[in-house]
Amino acid sequence: MDAMDTPVSNNHTLAARDLRHVWHPCTQMHDHETIPMVPVVRGEGAWLFDADGRRYLDGVSSWWVNLFGHANPRIAAALTDQARTLEHVIFAGMTHPPAIELAERLVAVTPPGLERVFYADNGSSAIEIALKMSFHYWLNRGQGKRTRFMALSGGYHGETLGALSVSDVALYRKTYAPLLLEPLLVPSPDAYEAEPGESAEDVALRRLDDLRNMLEKHAHETCAVIVEPLVQCATGMRMYHPAYLVGLRKLCDAFNVHFIADEIAVGFGRTGTLFACEQACPEPGRKAGVSPDFMCLSKGLTAGTMALSAVLTTEDVYAAFYDTYASGKAFLHSHSYTGNPLACRVALETLNIFRDEPVLERNRQLAAHMAARLAPLRDHPNVADVRQTGMIAAFELTPDKTTRTPPPDDWCRHAKVEIFLHGIEHECLLRPLGNVVYFMPPYVVTEAEIDHMVDTAIGGIERALA
Secondary structure, three states, X not given: OOHHHOOOOOHXXXXXXXXXXXXXXXXXXXXXXXXXXXXXXXXXXXXXEEOOOOEEEXXXXXXXXXXXXXXXXXXXXXXXHHHOOOOOOOOOOOOOHHHHHHHHHHHHHOOOOOOEEEEEOOHHHHHHHHHHHHHHHHHHOOOOOOOEEEEEOOOOOOXXXXXXXXXXXXXXXXXXXXXXXXXXXXXXXXXXXXXXOOOHHHHHHHHHHHHHHHHHHHHXXXXXXXXXXXEEOOOOOEEOOOHHHHHHHHHHHHHOOEEEEEOOOOOOOOOOOOOHHHHOOOOOOOOOOOOOOEEEEOHHHHOOOOOOEEEEEOHHHHHOOOOOHHHOOOOOOOOOOOOOHHHHHHHHHHHHHHHHOOHHHHHHHHHHHHHHHHHHHHHOOOEEEEEEEOOEEEXXXXXXXXXXXXOOHHHHHHHHHHHHHHHHHOOEEOOOEOOEEEEOOOOOOOHHHHHHHHHHHHHHHHHHHO
């Protein structure tokens, strides 16, 4: 019997087969000699089910991608219909209706001024495209000395070499430093770093002064400033005030550099609005929101069903590449699966669900319930901070709350493993980021399921600290 024909058996059998050949991402495989791998065989709503019939509440939306639940019938039907029509076609010299309609729909819902859509197949690729496109824009405009990028400390934008080059994750930078570009790092407006008496907005405004100082020195060699709007996810769900985005847009205009918004994780309703950039308010009485020069989208774009990403940019950027082929100005980037019809059709159905259902209104109710459930943790002796932006919530564990002492690596490792194991034993998938426990559930989660998620995390804390 071929391996693909082998019937699903139990967790133990599948885990053993997995460890013989599969190499998992962001994982030390040696750990899984003692920490069981969890084989998932199906999903339904906010729940995942293993081969033994146990279920797990997906508290992390399967790496932040799932919006409307697993095996969503609307999305499954759209995918099935498209698979019967056109599964893929080369996207150079060819086009197809799902890609055309999706581009039109994305332009309609994203901030004003973003008029052109370039497709790829994952978030890191979207970042690579934005970086290359910004550099190439300046090259085509006769400013080839612009070769650097500014990024926030504590930022994360992906794990390809270009994306890592503008990320500030110590482990990655230490390991791959010889292969990376050197970014111009500016201090993050992370509200957790507030001085005594400072508000989140105060921190944002103070950090804008740091950005201005950096631009005064380096704008002439800088292509763009790249940020994750409102929430720096992978480095601990660090959150900041939207005033920073307002000031960032103004500074990029003043110093003539591009603004790249990485909305890969925070887009499509995670922060309370469809896109995080919408929460920046440039002036009282005007429509809220700032428009970046590049917006990178992925993850929730297909509600976690297909691999797809998109980079939206301005007509000005597009015009810098528009010339005869002999001019050499064409943008040089492609993927075999660029503009895949299956993925585009699923993305269209994702937008249809936002159109047809009160998703954002319901998310606000769920976020309020989550906030109420997490509020008592502010008094926990080992919780240094509880923070939330929309449907993203997190709390920070520390050995010493009074000093907010950063815990040592072995302390973080122990807490992370114990909380994960406690979650699995109590029907909940939790995956802490070091000493930060976070929640990012699918939007179909119920208030009762949020209660279960929070209660399980609290139990995991007590287990880890015992």
